[in-house]
Amino acid sequence: MTNIIEESGVLNITRRGFIKASSAVVSTAALASGISLPFRSNPVAAAVSDQVDEKVVWSACTVNCGSRCPLRMHVQNGEIKYVETDNIGNDEYGDHQIRACLRGRSMRRRVYNPDRLKYPMKRVGNRGEGKFKRITWEEAYDEVTGTMQRLIKDYGNDSIYLNYGTGTLGGTVTKSWPPKATLIARLMNLCGGYLNHYGDYSTAQISAGLNYTYGGWAYNNSFSDLENTKLNIQFGNNPAETRMSGGGLIHHYIVSKNRSNAKTIIIDPRYTDTAGGREDQWIPIRPSTDAALVAGLAHVMITEDLVDQAFLDKYCVGYDQKTLPASAPKNADYKSYILGQGDDGIEKTPNWASKITGIPVDTIIKLGREMGTNRPCAIHQGWGLQRSANGELACRAIAMLSMLTGSVGVSGGSTGARESDINIPFVRFPQVDNPIQTSISMFLWTDAIHRHHEMTDKTDGVRGAERLQNPIKMIWNYAGNCLINQHSDINRTREILQDDKACEMIVVIDNHMTSSAKYADIILPDLTTSEQDDWCMDGKAANMPYFIYAQKAIEPQFEAKSIYEMCSQLAKRMGVEQAFTEGRTQEQWIEHLYAETRKQDPSLPTFEKMKEIGIYKRKYDHHYIAYEAFRKDPDANPLNTQSGKIEIYSEQLAEIAKTWKLKEDEVIHPLPIYVDSFEGHKDPLTSKYPLQLTGFHFKARCHSTYGNVAELKAAARQEVWINPIDAKERGIEHGDMVSIYNDRGEVRIAAKVTPRILPRVVALGEGAWYAPDGQKVDHAGSINVLTTQRPSPLAKGNPQHSNLVQIKAVQKA
Structure with a gap:
């Protein structure tokens, strides 16, 4: 029934769970299929009262979909019986209920899942084989800290890496990303630091590319502002499937676009649910060719005098010769590139763009004219199209459409980035500076295990140092599945991780036996949101932001512990317990952070009131307009770019293109041009x-x-x-x-x-x-x-x- 590999004691198992157990080696198949979790608060409990003790507890779904949906847990005798969602508010737009999607409503099935990790375990077979031995928490803490101390002594703190993970992105104490905001980072920084990572699996290319355009993370108008637009164009943006809950953005997207009655055009290789009969036109496009489409549209607008020349002259750098930086070569401006007067000598006509994108010439011409005559234009891009080999150029190209139409910084307009919204400021868990300055791209951690000696700032984007000094010898993997499942080329990754002489220690902290957990050396079972208190932040509801006080609905299952308790115990063994906890329990931190937040915003409810209401919503009578102050007065409100303006031509990128070592088919360019990608349709x-x-x-x-x-x-x-x-x-x-x-x-x-x-x-x-x-x-x-x-x-x-x-x-x- 349970596929026990080896017994070294007595392991009594029932279909209701573990009653008594001593040390044993169990396969992950047993953990996944042979043992059913009990649907009660504590599987060790000997008896259940006949009297029904029922309560409703506010909790939340804190996963990385961009939403933060409230859940109302109906608990009977310590067991979650069923899950409902928000019942505060009504169906009026702007005062609506934040209704969870089917995923959030299935939270009970995550809490009581057969894959649930029950107690600390240590690997006993080959890495990735899925064989583990049950150990005590004391043994786990000692094993982790002992190895960590040895590696720090032998290699240095930069040999320890905190891997990318966003499984509890919506939490505060439990937050799993960005790395510096996590409790693992707080622990490591008090112990001398760790090798950091930059970027993320979702937005690496767009955050890097548009940083050189707008200076920092590129914001866009909120979806609620679509009610003021003249034309709605969505490049690869699919909130009906990615942000489909009441806490997501599809609700605001649908209502607002219907209010404006603006024509809606979906550009995507796939006819998505966001289209779903609610669009006026679907334009299918070959993957990785968006920049070519933009160039063809730009050609139409430029040659037919449909661009907003006044906007381009006042707010932008590099559209034409007039605003080109002095360091740039002649005809290195965007207009020259489009008209074929640049280095490549190719005119970017609709016919040229059609051959690359697969979109008919007439469709490109018509769309270019519609954009040029319907201003302001709402242009949003999803993050899927920038996750490509030429993604940095593609996302910058789409932003060009907002500049050509003069749509930046005005109601009904856009920046070409993904939609943004309004958040309620909240004091987060205090961070400790990382003594290690070196960081790598979150995508290159496998390389940093086996070829660290080759990795430099000019070849692999190493930051904070010219090159990596040490290989990754230990990985913290908290609330993430990027060790295996979410990282590319799984077979290659498996081969790298199976060598435990290279990376010597992998610690996985999670709720379930994921694909990544099977590659752990030490597994530490984490609590779900339902088993602890936390603030769940950044609810994305456009002009109605909110936050949730998620309270413990049930007692911790089996031997699972919170990330705060784990890190506190590890800090104790590393001699930094007081600095880590500052003398507070997790519950005390929850109350302290809220008290600090209320100092900044006394209008917020009291802590006792938040316990009662569970969710706090704030209604705004305006929309989020990205770069509105810059548009009104660019001199008083400059962007964080080198010029203080929107940089179509980037001198910084021109310098990077000269100094970095790139492969023959790789392009970094000061302009948002189109280039074929490796493994594209012309490869x-x-x-x-x-x-x-x-x-x-x-x-x-x-x-x-x-x-x-x-x-x-x-x-x-x-x-x-x-x-x-x-x-x-x-x-x-x-x-x-x-x-x-x-x-x-x-x-x-x-x-x-x-x-x-x-x-x-x-x-x-x-x-x-x-x-x-x-x-x-x-x-x-x-x-x-x-x-x-x-x-x-x-x-x-x-x-x-x-x-x-x-x-x-x-x-x-």
């Missing part, structure tokens, strides 16, 4: 692998979170989208099992034959839990078996949507 590799594979965020999961909830997997099956033309060529019918493969690996999954995907393009939802069969063939539909670890040129980010594959039908039985 010679298409002769072997003719289909472009792109990923998308799947509604049944938030990345990989909720990926082990059986009911959600049944409600939304994992399938690969393929056009009927491509399916017919391969003898594939809807529902057939197919093999998707390239030189990196193979995935077998059912086919979804649909005209909602462009021919020669296939799509697979990201985040499915990797399930190999022993022959390196995945049967769950994990896209990262097929993605490359080759980073993008500037951000060194993950080009997860630049992949070439082939698909064939699997022989029917």
